[in-house]
Amino acid sequence: MGKVSTSAIFYRRGIPNNQAGFGAAVQGNYSIVQPQYLFNVNRSVKKQIPSTVPSAPSTVPSAPSIVSANYSSGIITVTFTQGSNGGSPITNYLYLINSPSYLPCSPAQTTSPLSISQTLSPGAHSIQIKAINAVGQSNPSSTIIFSV
Secondary structure (H helix, E strand, C coil): CEEEEECCCEEEEEEHHHEEEEEECEEEEEEEECCEEEECCCCCEEEECCCCCCCCCCCCCCCCEEEEEEEECCEEEEEEECCCCCCCCCCEEEEEECCCCCEECCCCCCCCCEEEECCCCCCEEEEEEEEECCCCECCCCCCEEEEC
């Protein structure tokens, strides 16, 4: 009786739902009886192939598009069209008013319109917004000018 240690990949039928399975790493003793090989299998590792295709990874959202911005009694109301969420829910928006720094809406807001509490002096003001999801921030919206 000889000893064999080999690796093999084989197809296995009969897994539920007509899925295919594969196994590897067969070891054992063999003997020749007639022209057959008999194995005492010590180990077989099996892995089931998933039946679903993994989804595409999420990305940052696409830029929202501001429709209008209005100011009344210390509240800026920004109406916008939301872009794609990139496969991950929008968790908040950032806004930029006459400043180089974006600020998050607080409390978090996830739909149009945004209500932003801000004291502004009379005159023309500019605003941009960005969407945020679990992956990151969108590009900024176009700038819109509104009057106080």
